[in-house]
Amino acid sequence: MDWNNYQRNFPAKYIPMSRAMGDKIYSICKANTINTVVDIGGGKNSATFMHIIINANTKIYLLDPYIIDNPSWISEKVGWDIHNVYDLGVCKGAINYLSIDQIRMIPTMCKRFVINTYNKAPSTTWKSSEFTTLNDKEGTERVRKNGPIIEHQLVFKDKMITHTFWDYKIKDLKQWLGNCNTKRYNNNSILLYKE
Numbered sequence: 001m002d003w004n005n006y007q008r009n010f011p012a013k014y015i016p017m018s019r020a021m022g023d024k025i026y027s028i029c030k031a032n033t034i035n036t037v038v039d040i041g042g043g044k045n046s047a048t049f050m051h052i053i054i055n056a057n058t059k060i061y062l063l064d065p066y067i068i069d070n071p072s073w074i075s076e077k078v079g080w081d082i083h084n085v086y087d088l089g090v091c092k093g094a095i096n097y098l099s100i101d102q103i104r105m106i107p108t109m110c111k112r113f114v115i116n117t118y119n120k121a122p123s124t125t126w127k128s129s130e131f132t133t134l135n136d137k138e139g140t141e142r143v144r145k146n147g148p149i150i151e152h153q154l155v156f157k158d159k160m161i162t163h164t165f166w167d168y169k170i171k172d173l174k175q176w177l178g179n180c181n182t183k184r185y186n187n188n189s190i191l192l193y194k195e
C-alpha cells in the first residue's frame with residue numbers, strides 16, 4: 001500500500017474532514033493557545049483541512065513514516081522516536097493503522113487530541129459497494145473483518161489495492177488513550193478526544 005497516492009486511489013467520501021471532527025478541533029483551538037499540532041498519520045494532505053481552522057502561526061508537525069515528500073503545510077516531519085509534547089494531536093482516518101504502543105504514546109505526546117474511527121466493525125462476510133475517487137475513477141470497495149484485522153480492497157478495472165488495519169475496540173482505545181471522551185457522529189463514526 002503506497003500511502004503517497006491515498007487521495008488518488010481511495011473513495012472520495014473518505015477524504016474531507018467531517019463537520020464533527022472539524023468543529024471539535026475548532027472549539028479546542030478557540031478555547032486554548034495552540035502553538036503546535038502533530039498530525040498523526042496525516043498523509044500528504046490531511047492538515048490542509050486544519051489550516052482553515054487553525055491559526056496561521058501554528059506549527060503543524062507530520063508524524064507519518066510512509067510519506068516521502070515534505071508537504072508544504074508542515075513545519076517539520078517527526079518520527080515516533082521524537083519525544084516532543086504538542087498542544088494538540090489530530091489523527092484522522094489513521095488510528096487503526098497504529099500499533100498499541102504507538103496509541104499509548106498519544107496522551108503523553110499530546111496535551112489534547114482529536115481522533116476519529118468507526119464505531120461498529122464490518123461483518124466477517126465480504127461487503128461490496130461502488131465508489132468514485134476524487135478524480136472520477138470508478139471502482140468497487142470490498143471489506144470484511146477477519147479475526148483482529150479488517151481487510152479492505154479497492155478493485156479498479158486495471159488494478160486492485162489491498163490493505164489491512166487493526167480492528168480496535170472503542171473501550172480498548174479509550175483505555176490506551178487514558179480514558180478520553182467520545183462522541184458519535186454520522187452513521188458509524190466516533191470521535192475520541194481530550195480537550
Ligand SMILES: C[S@@+](CC[C@H](N)C(=O)[O-])C[C@H]1O[C@@H](n2cnc3c(N)ncnc32)[C@H](O)[C@@H]1O
Nearest residue numbers: 003041042043046063064066092093094097098
Ligand atoms: C487512510 S490514510 C489517512 C491520511 C490522512 N489522515 C487523511 O485523512 O487524509 C492513513 C495514513 O496513516 C499513515 N500511517 C500508517 N501507519 C502509520 C503509523 N504506524 N504511524 C503513523 N502513520 C501511519 C499512512 O501513511 C497514511 O497516510
